[in-house]
Amino acid sequence: MDLDRFGKMIRFSFLQAFFISISLSVWAAPVSMEYQLGFNGLFQLKKWTPITVTLENRGRDIQGTLEIVVTSGSEFWRDVQATTYALAVELPSQSKKLCSFTVLIHTFAHPLVIRFRQGPTVLVSETLNLRNYFTEKQLVLMLGEKVSPDFLTMLPPEYQTVTIRPEYLPETWYGYEGAGLMILPVGTLKSLREKQFRALQEWIERGGYLVTSADLHYGIFNDENVRQLLEVRVTGFEKIPAVPGLKSFCGHSLINKEPLLVLKTEMPGALALLTEKGLPLILQKQMGLGRIVFLAFDYQAGSFLVWPGKEAFWKKILSLKPVLDLQPLELDQQIIQNTLIAAMPLHFPDLWLVFPVLVVYFGLFWVILRKSKKEQIKPLTALLGCAALSVLLAGGTWTWFYYKNHSEQISVNRFWHLKKSDNRDLTFCRSLTGLYAVKNIPYRFAYDLTDHPAVPLLPAKLNEQVLRSLSLEGTKKGQRLTVSLEKWSYRFLVMNLIVPLPISGKAVMEGNDLVLEFNNASPYTIKNGCFYFQERLFMLAEDLLPGQTLKKRFSEKEINEQEMFSEILAEKTVKELADRAAGRYARSVEKIVAFEALTRIEKAVAKRNNILHFCGWMEEDFLPLVFEEPAIQGNGVTFFEWTLPVQGAEE
Amino acid sequence: MKFEYMTDNTEKTLAPWASLDILNKLFWQGTTAALIFLFLFWREKDLPELIRRQETPMFFFWIFGICLVMTAYLNLRCGLGEFTSIKETPWIEYQKNVTYEEERPFATYGLIGFILHTVLLLLPLLPLLIMAAGFSAVEPPIVFRALAMILLFSLVSRLFGFWIYLAWDRKGPAAYFSTRIFFLILFGATVGFKEKGNVFVLLFALNKGETPLIGPGLTAYALQMLSAAVWALAFSGMIQWIIHRRQKTVKEL
Numbered sequence: 001m002d003l004d005r006f007g008k009m010i011r012f013s014f015l016q017a018f019f020i021s022i023s024l025s026v027w028a029a030p031v032s033m034e035y036q037l038g039f040n041g042l043f044q045l046k047k048w049t050p051i052t053v054t055l056e057n058r059g060r061d062i063q064g065t066l067e068i069v070v071t072s073g074s075e076f077w078r079d080v081q082a083t084t085y086a087l088a089v090e091l092p093s094q095s096k097k098l099c100s101f102t103v104l105i106h107t108f109a110h111p112l113v114i115r116f117r118q119g120p121t122v123l124v125s126e127t128l129n130l131r132n133y134f135t136e137k138q139l140v141l142m143l144g145e146k147v148s149p150d151f152l153t154m155l156p157p158e159y160q161t162v163t164i165r166p167e168y169l170p171e172t173w174y175g176y177e178g179a180g181l182m183i184l185p186v187g188t189l190k191s192l193r194e195k196q197f198r199a200l201q202e203w204i205e206r207g208g209y210l211v212t213s214a215d216l217h218y219g220i221f222n223d224e225n226v227r228q229l230l231e232v233r234v235t236g237f238e239k240i241p242a243v244p245g246l247k248s249f250c251g252h253s254l255i256n257k258e259p260l261l262v263l264k265t266e267m268p269g270a271l272a273l274l275t276e277k278g279l280p281l282i283l284q285k286q287m288g289l290g291r292i293v294f295l296a297f298d299y300q301a302g303s304f305l306v307w308p309g310k311e312a313f314w315k316k317i318l319s320l321k322p323v324l325d326l327q328p329l330e331l332d333q334q335i336i337q338n339t340l341i342a343a344m345p346l347h348f349p350d351l352w353l354v355f356p357v358l359v360v361y362f363g364l365f366w367v368i369l370r371k372s373k374k375e376q377i378k379p380l381t382a383l384l385g386c387a388a389l390s391v392l393l394a395g396g397t398w399t400w401f402y403y404k405n406h407s408e409q410i411s412v413n414r415f416w417h418l419k420k421s422d423n424r425d426l427t428f429c430r431s432l433t434g435l436y437a438v439k440n441i442p443y444r445f446a447y448d449l450t451d452h453p454a455v456p457l458l459p460a461k462l463n464e465q466v467l468r469s470l471s472l473e474g475t476k477k478g479q480r481l482t483v484s485l486e487k488w489s490y491r492f493l494v495m496n497l498i499v500p501l502p503i504s505g506k507a508v509m510e511g512n513d514l515v516l517e518f519n520n521a522s523p524y525t526i527k528n529g530c531f532y533f534q535e536r537l538f539m540l541a542e543d544l545l546p547g548q549t550l551k552k553r554f555s556e557k558e559i560n561e562q563e564m565f566s567e568i569l570a571e572k573t574v575k576e577l578a579d580r581a582a583g584r585y586a587r588s589v590e591k592i593v594a595f596e597a598l599t600r601i602e603k604a605v606a607k608r609n610n611i612l613h614f615c616g617w618m619e620e621d622f623l624p625l626v627f628e629e630p631a632i633q634g635n636g637v638t639f640f641e642w643t644l645p646v647q648g649a650e651e
Numbered sequence: 652m653k654f655e656y657m658t659d660n661t662e663k664t665l666a667p668w669a670s671l672d673i674l675n676k677l678f679w680q681g682t683t684a685a686l687i688f689l690f691l692f693w694r695e696k697d698l699p700e701l702i703r704r705q706e707t708p709m710f711f712f713w714i715f716g717i718c719l720v721m722t723a724y725l726n727l728r729c730g731l732g733e734f735t736s737i738k739e740t741p742w743i744e745y746q747k748n749v750t751y752e753e754e755r756p757f758a759t760y761g762l763i764g765f766i767l768h769t770v771l772l773l774l775p776l777l778p779l780l781i782m783a784a785g786f787s788a789v790e791p792p793i794v795f796r797a798l799a800m801i802l803l804f805s806l807v808s809r810l811f812g813f814w815i816y817l818a819w820d821r822k823g824p825a826a827y828f829s830t831r832i833f834f835l836i837l838f839g840a841t842v843g844f845k846e847k848g849n850v851f852v853l854l855f856a857l858n859k860g861e862t863p864l865i866g867p868g869l870t871a872y873a874l875q876m877l878s879a880a881v882w883a884l885a886f887s888g889m890i891q892w893i894i895h896r897r898q899k900t901v902k903e904l
Contacts, residue, residue, distance in 0.1 A: 341703045348698045348786060358685045361778060365678050372671055379660055379669035386674060387774055394777040402785035402794075436702050438788035440860065487788065487860045488707045 030059025031091070033124045035114055036168045042135045042160065043105060044178040048453055050170035051101045053114060055124075057091040064089055064118040065473075070103050071110035080110075083456070084471040089116070098167065100195070102175040104455060108134050135160055138180035140318075143169075143188045144300065154311040155318065171195040173202035174453045181321060183211045185300065189225045197225050205288030205426070206498045207324040211317055213295040214263040230285070230294060233266040240276055249274045249282070250316040252309025260303050263296045270294065273320075284320065288426055289498070291322045333432070335596050336415055337457075337492055340434040343588040345635060346411045349401065361393050411436045412443070412634030415589060416622040420501060420642040427501040429622065433493040433634075437485040444482045446626040454481060457492040480628065499623075507533075507612045509648035512556035516612075519549045526640055528577040528590065529616035532601050533646070534609050536562040537573055544616065570598045585635040586619045593639055601641075610649040614642040655751050656764045662736045665750045665761075665813070666729035668768060673725070673734050680721040681775050688714055688779055692786070707787065711797070712858040714783035716851050718776045719801045720838065726769055726805040727830055730812025753817065754898075757891045761813070769805045773798070793857050796872055803879045804850055808834065810886035817893045846871035 036052045043049040051068060067086045073079040085101050105112070108130035115125035137160035155161055159180060166188050170176060176199070189212070192200065204210055212230070220226055221234050239259040247253040254260065262279055272280040273293075283294040297304065304310065365386060372382035412435050419428040435443050454472075471482040483491055502521035507514065514533065520526060529540035536559065544550050563569050578591040594615065601613045621636025660667045667673075688710065695701060695708045728734065735750065752761040784794045812830050819826040841849040846856050846863040853871055856863050863871040 338703070341699050344699050344702070346698055346702070348692070348696055351692065351696070354692060354782070355689065357778075358689065362678070362682055362685060365681065365775065369671070369674055369678055372674070379667075379671060380658060382671070382674060383669045386677075387771065390774040390777055394774070394781055397778040397781040397785070401782045404785075406785065406788070406791070438698075438702070439790065486705075488702055489705045490702050 030057060031062065031116060031123045032056045032058070033114065033116060033126060035126065035128075037112070037128060037133055039139055039141055039162045039168070039179065040164045041133050042139060042162055043133055044136065044139070045108065045134055046104070046106055047177040048102050048104050048172070048174045049178060050168065050172075050175040051103055051114070052168045053099045053101070054096060055089060055091055055099065055116060056096045057093060059093065061093050062089075062091040062118055062123070064091065064116055064123065066099050066116050067114070068101050068103055069113040069115075070105055071112075072106035074107075074109065081456070086471060086473045088473070100171040102170055102172040102453070104453070105130060105134075139178050141169075141179050141182040141184075143182070143184035154314055156315065159318070166191045166196070167193075169196045169200070171199050172453070173199045173206060173208075175199060176203040176208055179208075181209045181211065181318060183213075183299075185215060185298070186212045186226055186230070187215045187217065187220045189229060190220060190223045192225060197229075201229060201287075204290035204292060207289040207322055209291050209293075209321045211293045211295065213299045214261075214265070214297055216261060216263075216298070230292065231268055232294065235264045235266065237261055237263050238279060240279070243274075243276050243281065245274050245276050245281070246309065246313065250309060250312040252307075252312050254304070254307050254309065256303040256307065258303040260297050261301065265294070265296050267294060289322060289324060289424075291320065293317060293320060331417060331593065331596055331600065333457075336432055336593060337434070339589055339592045340413050340415055340432065340492075341436070341490060343585050343635075344411050344413055344434065344436050345585070346436060346438065354401075357393075357397070361389070364389055410439075410441055410443075410632060412625075412627070412632060413585060414621055414625070414634055414636040415593070416618075416636065416638035418501065418618075418622065418638060418640045420503065420640070422643065422645060423504045423506075425500045425502065426498050429495075429497050429499055431493075431495045431497075431622070433495070433625065434490060435483055435485060435493070436490045437487060439487045440485070442482050442484045444480055444628045446480060446628055453497075454493045454495050456483065457494055503642070505642075505644060507644045507646040507649075509646055510553075512559075514554040514559060514612075514646070516552045516554075517549065518544055520544045520546055522546060524618040524620065524622070524638070526616040527619055528580055528594075529614065530573060530577060530594075530598075531615065532565065532598065532605065532613040533611075534559065535565050535602075535607075537565050537569060537598065538562060539573060539577065540616075565602050567599060570595055570602070574598065581617070582619055583635070586617070586637045589637050590617055597639065597641065605643075610646050612644045612646050614640075614644065616640045616642075653751075653755075653760065654764070656768065659751075660736060662748050663751050664735065665732050665752045665816075666734050666768060667736065668771060670734050670736075673729070673772075676725055677772060677775050680718075680725070681779065684714060684717050684721070684776060684779050687717060688783060707859055709787065709855075709858055710783040711787035711789045712851075712855050714779055715797050715801065715854050718773075718780055719804060719850065719854075722769075722773055722776065722801055723805045723808040723838070724834065725772055726809035727812040727834055729768065729772075730765070730809035730814075730816060731826060731830055732813075732816050752813070753894060755894075757887065757894050761890070761894075762887055765806060765809050765813070769802055769809060773801060773805070787858055789858065789860075797854060797857060800850060800853075800872075800876065800879075803876060803883065804837070807879050807883050807886065808837070810883055810890065814886050814890050814893075817890060847874050850875060 032055075034054045037043060038049045038051070053066060053068075055066065065086050066089045067084055069082055069084050071080060071082045073081050083104070085103050087099050087101070089097060089099060091097055110130075112128045112130055113125065114128070116123050137158060140155055140159050140161045142161055142163045143166055169192065171193070176182070189197070200208075200210070216237065218234050221230075221232055226232070238261075240262050241259045242256070243254040243260060245253070262276070262281060265280060265283070267280070267283045267285060270283040270285040272282070273284050274280070274282040279296070281296050283296065285292045285294065307313075368377070368382050368385045368389070371377045372379055377385070412433065414434070415432045417430045471484075473480045473482065483493065485491055503519070503526075504521070505516065505518040507516050509515075523546050525546060526544040529544065531538050531540070538554065540552070542550060574591060574594040577594065578587050581587040581590050597615055601615070605611050605613050618638035618640060620638065621634070622638040624636060625634070656664045656666065657668050660669055691710055691713055695710070701708055732750070735748070752764070755761065780798070781794070784797075811833050815826045815830050819829075838850065842852060846853045847865050853863070853875055856871070865871055865874050
């Protein structure tokens with residue numbers, strides 16, 4: 001082979017390699033996507049579920065939208081609706097991004113779609129058959145690197161243990177809805193992202209249950225997250241050869257060859273559930289409605305793992321799960337929906353406005369013609385008169401009936417139901433937002449997703465095959481919720497949340513007198529109050545103003561003179577109270593909802609003489625929505641319900 | 652340019668604008684439409700109930716439809732010369748009345764008069780139409796489209812009436828029946844073609860907020876307006892040709 005020919009071959013080979021490398025880089029998709037559905041691929045139906053998507057860009061810079069489309073309903077009932085959860089994503093070249101969503105899945109009948117698109121072009125898409133991922137069991141989330149495999153089988157059958165990596169934990173508190181318990185080594189808290197940590201805190205405050213354990217690396221207890229959540233002070237550690245006290249805790253004592261390393265800890269405000277030689281081993285701390293159990297030893301240590309009593313131990317730990325007794329009074333949703341629709345601000349003009357306009361118009365027309373017929377005015381004058389009259393009235397109707405109507409073809413109203421139990425600071429809130437439109441319109445409002453999980457309610461009749469009901473978009477400015485409405489239709493959104501409401505009070509029986517004391521430290525005025533006590537209904541004449549303390553005494557005579565509860569009395573009381581309401585909207589809602597609530601309260605607490613059930617109204621939106629488009633202000637009214645135990649009263 | 656139809660109320664004008672007869676007809680048309688409107692208003696007065704049932708109120712369809720029928724029919728009669736003043740003459744002295752519209756070039760006299768008069772006849776009904784559109788929450792572009800439809804279909808009816816008038820004069824039963832049959836075909840028999848062929852079906856769809864498509868980029872509205880415009884041009888062309896031929900014959904005589 002001569003050199004010239006060899007050189008040619010080398011050049012050709014390089015050229016070939018160059019083209020192959022170009023074609024390969026073009027052929028390879030520049031964006032790849034990985035996802036984690038639920039907790040390690042498991043989720044419960046009708047419960048909020050986290051989805052974590054990791055995007056990797058090996059191509060040019062991309063500004064796109066990551067979307068998750070969840071479809072629910074059935075084709076048979078023609079109530080299929082799709083909800084899109086979207087997030088604006090900037091992906092610079094050679095970058096990787098982790099995006100967290102919390103979605104609500106109602107059925108596994110429809111696939112879930114995850115797609116990343118740039119404008120209308122879908123760059124990468126995955127369609128998931130949900131049948132493979134759902135579980136009916138409540139999940140126990142295990143975090144940590146050394147999770148024992150036998151842990152997966154030792155819990156009761158109604159629980160399913162799932163091991164999960166910290167980066168896939170949800171970023172919203174309601175993302176934990178499917179989780180019954182979370183067990184994590186304290187060191188894991190350090191690795192949580194800020195949003196994840198906040199979500200975990202909020203979940204516990206709203207009734208979540210966390211079990212965490214000691215770490216022999218003390219330094220971890222100085223971590224900001226750990227200090228904030230546990231407030232543990234570690235003073236050293238001790239080796240304990242046996243823990244006989246565990247027998248009283250779970251029925252088995254721990255006696256091993258290998259001693260158990262226990263941290264010497266102090267946890268202000270915590271209750272020691274188990275101590276050994278003055279050393280707290282299991283500490284329980286109440287946090288809002290939820291609970292944290294701190295184990296001062298490492299449950300993944302060898303001596304504990306080989307302990308035969310560990311199954312009973314974890315069952316006992318599970319039994320410490322807080323029971324959430326704060327449930328809303330179930331008002332009939334259909335009645336409230338109908339009330340809100342009937343009380344919407346949109347109305348046709350009254351007949352007294354339409355009728356006179358037509359009478360005046362045709363009356364004048366008739367006069368002109370009459371005069372023209374009697375030759376009192378010339379035909380041309382009559383014609384010009386009729387034309388001028390027509391133009392004038394056309395302008396008038398355009399202004400009063402068309403333009404005004406056209407600019408007010410959208411409307412929103414809201415009903416809040418607050419349920420407070422005893423003097424507990426946290427209050428259960430449920431809001432029902434009614435959106436109405438007489439023209440096709442997307443409602444867009446700023447929406448802090450971390451606090452308000454919104455669920456759309458399906459209207460009774462759908463016009464489309466698939467309803468694009470709701471879109472949650474994450475943008476640089478924050479979360480935005482878009483609800484698309486067709487003309488002459490409505491949609492309701494339900495939001496459930498638990499918020500602190502600084503209203504306190506007490507009810508005491510002093511002799512045979514009932515003494516009430518309410519303290520309102522909230523910014524809301526509570527109006528039109530009434531309470532149900534000992535099968536009687538009492539009205540409060542005074543409003544409970546912000547910052548006010550109200551004391552009332554009802555003598556035995558006053559209590560006995562009060563008429564016994566009946567539906568007629570409830571109707572009369574409600575009417576009397578509603579007449580005091582300010583505004584048409586508040587009046588119409590109070591009249592119907594208060595009656596519905598009182599009759600239900602009577603059924604729920606009748607014969608319980610030591611319970612006082614208070615109802616009142618805040619004639620404003622408890623937490624107003626901020627509409628971006630259209631810029632509208634809706635009506636809002638809040639029903640406040642409060643159950644107070646009466647001290648000194650016989651049951 | 653002369654505009655005798657505005658001021659001249661004699662038998663020389665085919666449909667004098669200031670005719671008391673036409674104004675009376677308009678008054679009764681308007682009153683009828685208003686009564687129907689009020690009846691509908693009573694029936695569908697509760698707007699929240701309509702939203703609860705997710706039903707669109709049909710004020711727009713009914714009132715625009717009724718006004719279209721009335722205006723188009725009135726224009727058909729105007730075109731046929733049914734409102735021309737008739738001079739009382741003994742039958743022995745009868746001579747066919749020749750109107751200005753027949754004497755002058757159609758494009759520069761009659762057609763302008765027809766268009767302006769059609770607009771004028773719609774004017775008294777405008778407040779009702781606007782009110783109905785407002786209560787049905789129909790978008791402004793749809794309202795303007797529907798008004799354009801009423802005007803164009805009324806003009807087509809009027810042009811057809813005048814064409815028949817030129818062909819058979821207004822007195823004959825042939826003229827009377829052929830115009831009424833045309834009217835029935837235009838607004839009734841085309842129902843089978845749905846949105847693409849019938850103006851009422853299209854008004855119904857517009858009231859519901861639909862924009863029916865016939866083909867890619869071609870809406871039913873565009874198709875109907877286009878075909879009406881073609882008919883209007885065709886009738887105008889035939890009218891112009893008849894007038895021109897008559898004027899030529901008169902000159903030759």
